[in-house]
Every structure is written in C-alpha cells, then in structure tokens.
Amino acid sequence: MALQWMILTYVVAAEAAIAFLLTLPSPKALKSTIVSLISLTLQPAMFIVPFSAFQLLDIYWKNEHRLMCSGETCTASERDRYEKSIYKAQRNVILCCSACLLYWCIYRVCKYHKEIQSMEQVEKRYKEE
Template identity: 65%
Template sequence: MALQWMILACVVAAEAAVAALLTLPAPRAVRGQIVGLTSMFLQPFAGVLPFAGFQLLDIYWKKEHRLMCTTEVCTAEERVHFEKAIFKAQRNVILCVSVFLLYWSIYRICKINKDIKALEEIEKRIKEE
C-alpha cells in the first residue's frame, strides 16, 4: 500500500517541477521547446489520473467502513491508532487532489503558450500583408 502513495508522491513532485519549469521566464526558443516536449508527454501521463481517482475511492470506502473510536470505550492506544489513520487519509487525499490540480495546471499552461504562439504567427502574417 505504501508503494502506491510513494508513486503518487513522486508524480506530484515531478508535476510540480514541470509546472515550475513552465512558469519560469525563458527565451522564446527555449520556452517553445519546453512547451512542445511537455505537451508531447501530457497524454501518456494522463494515465495517473484514473490511478489517483481509484485511490480517492479507496480512501472514501475505508472511511465509510472504518471502526469509529470516539467513545470512552476505546483505549488510548486505539485512539492514537485511529487518529494516525485519519491523518494519513487526509494526507493522501491532499496528494490525490494535487495530482489532478497540477496536471490541469500544466495542461492549461501548455495550451495558453500554444495559443500565444498561434496568435503571434497570425500577427506576423498580418504585418507581412
């Protein structure tokens, strides 16, 4: 189970690095290469989205079927274990949501850069005429 969360953590780190790379100022030629390369890899990397969605469903299912330890019947050790499980679930939800948000951000940044490039080409053609 921990391997799945390790994979998602690595994906989030990679997506954050790519998003940072896309938003850093760079010359047009370099930016065009970065955007082109990132756009090329966006579709294969979309495979992580169903994986993250499945993990969210798994967290929800475990939350619904978890034994509650809120009464005075529970021992201190059981209560600590319950609270740790809740904190881990919250961390994992944040991780899954981050995958979706970062992927969407990268997609939109690439789309905006492509639109800007297309508008610059149109402007260039209009000026030539």
Template identity: 70%
Template sequence: MALQWLILTYIVAVEVALAVIITLPSPKLLRNRIVSLVSLILQPALFVIPFAGFQLLDLYWKNEHRLTCTSEVCTATERDRYEKAIYKAQRNVILCVAAILIYWCISRICKYQKDLQTLEEVEKRHKSK
C-alpha cells in the same frame, strides 16, 4: 499499500517541477521547445487522473467502513492509532487532489502557450502583408 502512495508522491513532485519549469521566464525559443516537450509527455501521463481517482475512491470506501474509536471503551493506543489513520487519509486525499489539479494546470498552461504561439504567428503574417 505504501508503494502506490510513494508513486503518487513522486508523480506530484515531477508535476510541480514541470509546472515550475513551464512558468519560469525564458526566451521564446526555449519556452516553445519546453512547452512542446511537456505537451508530448502530457498524453501518456494522463494515467494520473484515473489512478488518483481510484485512490480517492479507495480512501472514501475505507473511511465509510472504518471502525470508529470515540467512546470511553477505547484505550489511548487505539485512539492514537485511529487519529493517525485519519491524518494519513487526509494527507492522501490532498495528494490525490493535488495530482489531478496540477496535471490540469500543466495542460492548461501548455494549451495557452500554444495558443499564444499561434497568435504570434498570425500577427507576424499580418504585419508582413
């Protein structure tokens, strides 16, 4: 179980790095090259959405079928284990949502950069006429 969360953590880290690289100010030529490279990576990286969605469903199912430990019959160790499981589940939900949201942000940034590039080309053509 821990391997899938490790993979998702690395995916989120790479997505954050890509988002930072895309949004850093840079010369036009370099920015256009970076955006085109990231756009090529976005299509195969789409697997992040169903992977994170499946993990969210798994977390939801586990939350619905989790044994609760809120009565006085539970020992301190059982209560600590229950709270630790809740915190891990909350962290994993945030990780899944972050993976989906950052992927969407990267794809929108790339789309806006491409639209901006095409508008600049149209402007150049109109100025040259």
C-alpha cells in the same frame, strides 16, 4: 498500498517541478522547446487522473467502513492509531487532489503557450500583407 502512495508522491513532485519550469521566465526558443517536450508527455501522463480518482474512491470506501473509536471502550493506543489513520487519509486526499490540479495546470499552460504562438503567427502574416 504504501507503494501506490509513494508513486503518487513522486508524480506530484515531478508535476510540481514541471509546473515550476513552465512558469519560469525564459527565452522564447527555450520556452517553446520546453513546452513542446512537455506537451508530448502530457497524454501518457494522463494516467494520473484515473489513478488519483481510484485512490480517492479507496479512501472514501475505507472511511465509510472504518471502525469508530470513540468513548470509554477504546484504549489510548487504539485511539492514537485511529487518529493517525484519519490524518493519513486526509494527507492522501490532498495528495490526490494536488496531482489532478497540477496536471490540469500544466495542461492549461502548455495550451495557452501554443495559442499564443498561433496568434503570433497570424499577427506576423497580417503584418507581412
């Protein structure tokens, strides 16, 4: 299970780097090259959305079936283990949501950039006429 979370962490880090790269100001030629390259990888990278959704369902299922550790019957170590598992689950939920959100942001930035390019081409044609 830890391998899945490590993969998701690396994907989120890569998405954050790509989002940062897309939003940096750069010359038009370089920006269009970067956007076209990233647009090619968007469809194969779509796997992250169902993967994150599956992980969220797994977290939900484990949360619903987790043994509660409250009251006088729990030892201090059991209570610490329970709290640690709750914190890990919260962290993993944030990781899954950020993976989906970053993918969506990258997709929208690429789409906006392509729309701007097409509008500039239309404007250029109108000016030529």
